[in-house]
Amino acid sequence: KAGVTQTPRYLIKTRGQQVTLSCSPISGHRSVSWYQQTPGQGLQFLFEYFSETQRNKGNFPGRFSGRQFSNSRSEMNVSTLELGDSALYLCASSLAPGGISYEQYFGPGTRLTVT
Amino acid sequence: AQKVTQAQTEISVVEKEDVTLDCVYETRDTTYYLFWYKQPPSGELVFLIRRNSFDEQNEISGRYSWNFQKSTSSFNFTITASQVVDSAVYFCALSEAGGAQKLVFGQGTRLTINP
Numbered sequence: 001k002a003g004v005t006q007t008p009r010y011l012i013k014t015r016g017q018q019v020t021l022s023c024s025p026i027s028g029h030r031s032v033s034w035y036q037q038t039p040g041q042g043l044q045f046l047f048e049y050f051s052e053t054q055r056n057k058g059n060f061p062g063r064f065s066g067r068q069f070s071n072s073r074s075e076m077n078v079s080t081l082e083l084g085d086s087a088l089y090l091c092a093s094s095l096a097p098g099g100i101s102y103e104q105y106f107g108p109g110t111r112l113t114v115t
Numbered sequence: 116a117q118k119v120t121q122a123q124t125e126i127s128v129v130e131k132e133d134v135t136l137d138c139v140y141e142t143r144d145t146t147y148y149l150f151w152y153k154q155p156p157s158g159e160l161v162f163l164i165r166r167n168s169f170d171e172q173n174e175i176s177g178r179y180s181w182n183f184q185k186s187t188s189s190f191n192f193t194i195t196a197s198q199v200v201d202s203a204v205y206f207c208a209l210s211e212a213g214g215a216q217k218l219v220f221g222q223g224t225r226l227t228i229n230p
Contacts, residue, residue, distance in 0.1 A: 033216045043206065043220035056217050088158060094216060104216060106152075106160035 002027065004093050004107035012113045018079040021110045025072050025093030032074040033104060034066060037088040046089075049074055050096060078112075086114045117142045119209050121221035128197055129229050136192040136224045138207030144168075149183065149190045150208040150218065160206070166190065197228045 005024045013019050025032050033056075034046040045058040049068035066076040072093075078085055088111050092104040118141040128134050140149065151163040164174065166183050174181045178198075182191045194201055204225045208218040 031216055033218075035218075042222045043208075043218075045217045045219070048216045058217070090158075090160065092160075092216075103162050103165060104218065105162065108157060108159045111158075 004091055004105055006089075006091050006107040006110050008110060009108065010111050010113075012115060013081050014115055015081055015083060017081050018077060019081060019112060020075055020077045021089055021091075021112070023074045023076075023091030023093075023107060025074070025091075026105055029093035029095055029105075030072050031094045031096050032068055032072065033092045033094075034074070034076050035090045035092065036060075037090060037109070038084075038086070043090070046076065081114045083114050085112065087112060117144075117147075117209050117211065117219045119207050119219055119221035121205075121207055121224050123224045124222070125225045125227070127227040127229060130199055131196050133193060133195050134197050134226065134228075136194075136205050136207075136226065138190045138192065138221060140188050140190065140207070140209045142209060142211070144211050146211075148210045150210070151181065151190075151192050152206045152208060152220075154204040154206060154223070156203075163192075163205075194226075197226075199228045199230055202226060202228045 007022045031050045033048040035043050037043045047054055047066050048056040052068045063079045068074045088109045090109045091107045094104045120139045147168045149166045153161045164181055171183050178195045180193045204223045206223045207221040210218050
């Protein structure tokens with residue numbers, strides 16, 4: 001069974017640009033969550049999607065957005081990139097929310113560098 | 116607000132030594148979940164264990180063991196007879212009940228096992 005896949009794995013962008021990251025959950029998983037990992041702030045929750053609906057959102061500015069498609073694949077978008085957005089963006093999938101017994105499986109991440 | 120503290124930023128030991136990683140948490144919830152994840156250099160977070168707030172039994176899995184003490188709000192992780200392959204960053208995390216998939220992570224402990 002394939003794990004969580006994230007594309008691209010590495011990305012270099014310039015300040016002011018926008019970027020879209022993609023996450024394909026494990027087959028059969030319908031819940032997707034996104035996290036940002038930086039040396040300074042550590043791992044921080046961005047948002048969670050289930051059945052194409054955002055169920056939960058972390059404390060990030062509106063430049064960070066996401067969506068989920070009917071096949072459970074998810075994308076996150078960051079507009080007007082800032083140097084501080086340089087980070088490892090991790091996606092996690094689980095069978096469903098509503099039961100925390102569903103473990104979250106993480107993908108390898110997308111490393112975004114903003115210059 | 117929920118908070119997880121891993122006071123040990125870095126630990127370095129010689130192979131075959133036992134090592135304990137500390138985790139202290141804060142939450143107002145009476146029902147919550149605690150996790151440990153391992154992050155090897157590849158970047159992917161690997162799930163190690165989940166414990167709910169009503170289950171204070173210690174758990175052992177091979178060389179790994181976990182000590183959950185509600186009275187001190189601690190969920191410590193011990194590796195017995197450490198091996199070089201155990202070298203990684205280890206994260207403790209907390210999640211509220213009620214179906215939220217939002218994980219609050221500690222800052223992580225970088226564990227280096229020297230041959």
